Amino acid sequence: MTALNVTGLCKSFGGLHVTTNVNLNVEPGERRLIIGPNGAGKTTLFNLITGELTPDSGTIHLFGQDITNVPSRRRAHLGMARTYQIITLFARDTIIHNVTLALLGLSPARWNPLIDLKRQGHFVEHAHAALEKVGLAHIANRPLAQTSYGERRRVEIAMALTQNPKVLLLDEPFAGLSIDERRDVKQLLLAIPRDITVVMIEHNMDVALEFAERITLLHFGEVIVEGNRAEVVADPRTREVYLGH
Amino acid sequence: MTIRFLALVVAFAALATVPYWMPGVYYINVASQILFYAIFALGLNVLVGYAGLVSLGHAGLFGVAAYAAGYMLQLGFGHPLAILVALVIGVASMAIYAALSLRSTGIGFIMITLALGEILWGLAYRWISLTGGDNGLSLKSRPELFGFSMSDVNTFYYASLVIFMLSLAAMTVFVRSPLGAALMGTRDQPRRMNALGYHVWAIRFYACLFSGLLTSISAILFVYYTQFISPQTLALTASAEVLLMVISGGAGTLLGPIVGATLVVVVKTVVSGFIERWNFLLGAIFVAIVILMPEGLVPGTARLWRLAWRQRERGASVTPGSAEAKP
Numbered sequence: 263m264t265a266l267n268v269t270g271l272c273k274s275f276g277g278l279h280v281t282t283n284v285n286l287n288v289e290p291g292e293r294r295l296i297i298g299p300n301g302a303g304k305t306t307l308f309n310l311i312t313g314e315l316t317p318d319s320g321t322i323h324l325f326g327q328d329i330t331n332v333p334s335r336r337r338a339h340l341g342m343a344r345t346y347q348i349i350t351l352f353a354r355d356t357i358i359h360n361v362t363l364a365l366l367g368l369s370p371a372r373w374n375p376l377i378d379l380k381r382q383g384h385f386v387e388h389a390h391a392a393l394e395k396v397g398l399a400h401i402a403n404r405p406l407a408q409t410s411y412g413e414r415r416r417v418e419i420a421m422a423l424t425q426n427p428k429v430l431l432l433d434e435p436f437a438g439l440s441i442d443e444r445r446d447v448k449q450l451l452l453a454i455p456r457d458i459t460v461v462m463i464e465h466n467m468d469v470a471l472e473f474a475e476r477i478t479l480l481h482f483g484e485v486i487v488e489g490n491r492a493e494v495v496a497d498p499r500t501r502e503v504y505l506g507h
Numbered sequence: 508m509t510i511r512f513l514a515l516v517v518a519f520a521a522l523a524t525v526p527y528w529m530p531g532v533y534y535i536n537v538a539s540q541i542l543f544y545a546i547f548a549l550g551l552n553v554l555v556g557y558a559g560l561v562s563l564g565h566a567g568l569f570g571v572a573a574y575a576a577g578y579m580l581q582l583g584f585g586h587p588l589a590i591l592v593a594l595v596i597g598v599a600s601m602a603i604y605a606a607l608s609l610r611s612t613g614i615g616f617i618m619i620t621l622a623l624g625e626i627l628w629g630l631a632y633r634w635i636s637l638t639g640g641d642n643g644l645s646l647k648s649r650p651e652l653f654g655f656s657m658s659d660v661n662t663f664y665y666a667s668l669v670i671f672m673l674s675l676a677a678m679t680v681f682v683r684s685p686l687g688a689a690l691m692g693t694r695d696q697p698r699r700m701n702a703l704g705y706h707v708w709a710i711r712f713y714a715c716l717f718s719g720l721l722t723s724i725s726a727i728l729f730v731y732y733t734q735f736i737s738p739q740t741l742a743l744t745a746s747a748e749v750l751l752m753v754i755s756g757g758a759g760t761l762l763g764p765i766v767g768a769t770l771v772v773v774v775k776t777v778v779s780g781f782i783e784r785w786n787f788l789l790g791a792i793f794v795a796i797v798i799l800m801p802e803g804l805v806p807g808t809a810r811l812w813r814l815a816w817r818q819r820e821r822g823a824s825v826t827p828g829s830a831e832a833k834p
Binding site: 314335336338339344346351352355362364366367369375376377380421 | 681687689692695
């Protein structure tokens with residue numbers, strides 16, 4: 263059974279076809295890289311997969327279950343987590359509160375108006391453990407507004423991982439990072455356990471290529487090339503539309 | 508933290524002894540008004556401060572609950588039933604409000620709540636068989652509580668104080684709860700909250716119901732206090748007034764709406780006795796708040812307090828030489 267299956271997916275904004283008949287099969291535990299020039303429809307594809315956009319046609323299956331018409335929030339409960347290209351965090355709150363919100367999102371306790379959230383020991387412990395993994399436990403109680411860009415990227419990843427997803431979608435996790443920060447984030451991504459399937463959009467080829475097993479090249483909303491690392495890099499069409507040499 | 512605790516104890520002691528130190532019956536009544544308007548402001552603050560949804564139609568809801576209580580009493584039902592029906596109708600009206608207005612946020616939400624408030628005002632004004640139109644509805648009596656008649660000024664004040672304290676406690680618990688945290692999450696990052704598995708619409712809907720409940724409670728106290736209700740209670744100016752209470756005191760804080768309600772009620776009732784153009788004064792105060800403390804009186808004062816505290820500590824730690832070197 264494939265972890266993530268996308269069949270004949272189409273999406274247009276007016277006359278602009280941003281996703282044209284995309285087919286995608288990601289095996290359980292696979293690390294998939296999606297590349298393509300700016301405007302190729304990579305983030306739109308993510309938004310379709312996570313349900314933030316509704317496709318015009320086509321189907322999406324998560325571990326064999328048809329989720330095409332499942333609302334976005336339910337997909338999180340079915341084991342899908344994502345990070346955003348543009349950091350989307352809760353700036354007024356502390357780092358640990360950000361991670362706690364991610365944990366709470368999948369817990370029935372999120373409807374409870376009577377208990378004190380800060381006194382829920384298991385949330386605090388879990389959130390701390392998640393921050394430990396991304397190396398932010400020592401500044402857990404720092405307001406997010408006082409953190410660096412690289413730290414925020416790691417908070418994003420911690421939030422996604424703490425939901426214990428089956429499929430993790432990373433939208434340009436290296437964007438805007440310094441060389442040191444990139445190395446840290448790469449270590450984090452390499453440490454993701456194999457029972458989590460990872461699909462990643464990334465432009466930064468030197469870090470991304472090392473991570474990916476299979477690569478899909480999108481161009482004008484269409485899948486142009488797909489295969490393992492060597493095949494895609496060697497393909498003349500990759501050079502033409504993407505690598506540019 | 509201890510200073511804050513001490514201040515709250517002093518404030519509570521002052522509230523509990525109002526009938527003993529206030530100069531007269533009139534001022535005890537003003538204190539009662541502050542209490543129920545504070546509950547109203549707390550209710551609106553659930554939406555404005557914690558959900559990020561600005562409503563300009565809350566006076567309409569307030570009026571619906573007040574008319575419901577008044578009409579039930581006029582039909583000859585007892586006080587307990589009248590109060591219960593008023594609460595149910597108030598919250599149910601909020602549910603309808605929410606179902607219509609939560610289709611959008613931001614300006615859209617403001618405009619829909621504004622329109623709904625105006626519709627209710629129009630109904631109160633024109634549906635004369637039910638509301639008495641411009642003549643309004645008069646209540647003949649206040650309920651009795653454990654044998655104490657609420658017609659007594661002090662008894663009414665203490666009843667208002669107990670209900671106010673309960674409302675504030677409920678608000679405090681809600682803000683610290685997971686649902687409260689989720690609501691603030693939907694205010695700051697609705698898209699992310701949705702992706703994390705939260706039902707953004709339902710969370711906002713529940714917040715609306717809580718807001719409607721507090722609004723209805725304050726409306727019932729109001730209608731027993733004035734023993735009269737007319738369409739003016741539902742007017743847009745009333746909605747704007749309570750919104751100003753929330754914003755001037757500090758939206759999204761527990762104490763802000765209470766401070767704001769105190770400010771507005773004191774200017775409206777006490778100061779208006781000395782200054783004919785009290786509206787002008789109220790406006791000037793709001794302009795001053797917006798310029799000096801755009802975040803509201805409570806967070807603004809807290810900010811100045813922290814600043815002064817830090818400067819005092821710094822002043823104590825620097826030697827005379829280094830103090831001169833500072834610009």
